[in-house]
Amino acid sequence: MFIEKGAGRFLSSRVRDIRPSGIRAFFDLNAAGGDTIALGVGEPDFVTPEKVREACIQALREGQTKYTSNAGLMELREEISAYFSGSFALSYDPEHEMIVTVGSSEAVDLALRAVIDPGDEVLIPAPSYIAYEPITHLHGGKIIEVVATAEEQFKLTPQALQVAITPYSKVLMINYPCNPTGTVMTEQDWLPITELIIKHNLVVVSDEVYAELTYGRKHVSIASLPGMKERTIVISGFSKAFAMTGWRVGYACGPRELIASMLKIHQYTAMCAPTIAQIAALESLRHGLDAKDEMMASYNERRKLFVAGLNAIGLACHEPEGAFYAFPSITSTGMSSEQFALRMLKEAKVAVVPGHVFGSGGEGFIRCSYAASLVDLEKALERMGRFMRVMQPV
Secondary structure, three states, X not given: OOOOOOHXXXXXXXXXXXXXXXXXXXXXXXXXXXXXEEOOOOOOOOOOOHHHHHHHHHHHHOOXXXXXXXXXXXXXXXXXXXXXXXXXXXXXXXOOOEEEEOHHHHHHHHHHHHHOOOOOEEEEEEOOOOOHHHHHHHOOOEEEEEEXXXXXXXOOOHHHHHHHOOOOEEEEEEOOOOOOOOOOOOXXXXXXXXXXXXXXXXXXXXXXXXXXXXXXOOOOOHHHOOOOHHHEEEEEEOOOOOOOHHHOOEEEEOOHHHHHHHHHHHHHHOXXXXXXXXXXXXXXXXXXXXXXXXXXXXXXXXXXXXXXXXXXXXXXOOOOOEOOEEOOEOHHHOOOHHHHHHHHHHHHOEEOEEHHHHOOOOOOEEEEEOOOOHHHHHHHHHHHHHHXXXXXXX
């Protein structure tokens, strides 16, 4: 019997099987370059608004550096509850139906850990955010991809979901507005989906971290539809719409029993989200909504310019209605998405993410973040256009 040498022999097989993040891989390649325009990592180019930063500084001066409740500052939970009620027609008890987490990423991890038993099937529309599959794998779940096609603008359809459901299906993991496609689901899109969810007694984990970033229509949370609140964990946070990526504050809202189970895990791992970051998040909700709206308007301007530019240079792109990503097709080049992204980085000095890292249906596309300045977006389009004119398929 072969015995592996070195520290690697101690690794869990589940951890060993996980692939490194494809997004971070291209981020690291870009970091090693010079005059590269980064359209890879999904991070706002805005600095956290000054009022929010000042609230944090004042909290430090006052010595507010101790633990909060495991579930988070009650003031923050109350403000989130009021914000959800006014913005998304959802009412949650801040004491028993909400938990503040270390970013929305921890909330996803807690939610899946709280509901998955080994062998349970987790249905994940694809293309989708790359973290859902490895987190599911770590907790013993079986990943079932539900392919969302470009012909349907990457929306989850009842037909695709019905085909994927088996007697072992337990969780539907969704993310709308979607990373990487920018797809938004309407109430009409959701209603036939909710019928299947209820019929097959699925629990829903809904990552809505881009809920504020929708263009031309208002975000509809699946939890707001009949019969869904009692079976849905809604996840969001402050990273994207509030330009607070490094602060690491997210939250989850849902049925009392599920939130209590998530809290049990959270108190033994993270303990609580950072205190001063929670104070900053509270300030964002109390006095930062105007700044959020201004950033949103800027993203919309960039979205129009960038998507039109992609189509003009021969990279066909559907109109993203949410988040801050464009997901153009590169099939006309004859290259794989990874080949295209590597050549784009090397020859045009524009960093994008190959679509295949987002799962089934992602091959043949690239993800471009337009959360960059208009100057950089225009420069990126110029470089990408020049690349498209001179490159030869490999």
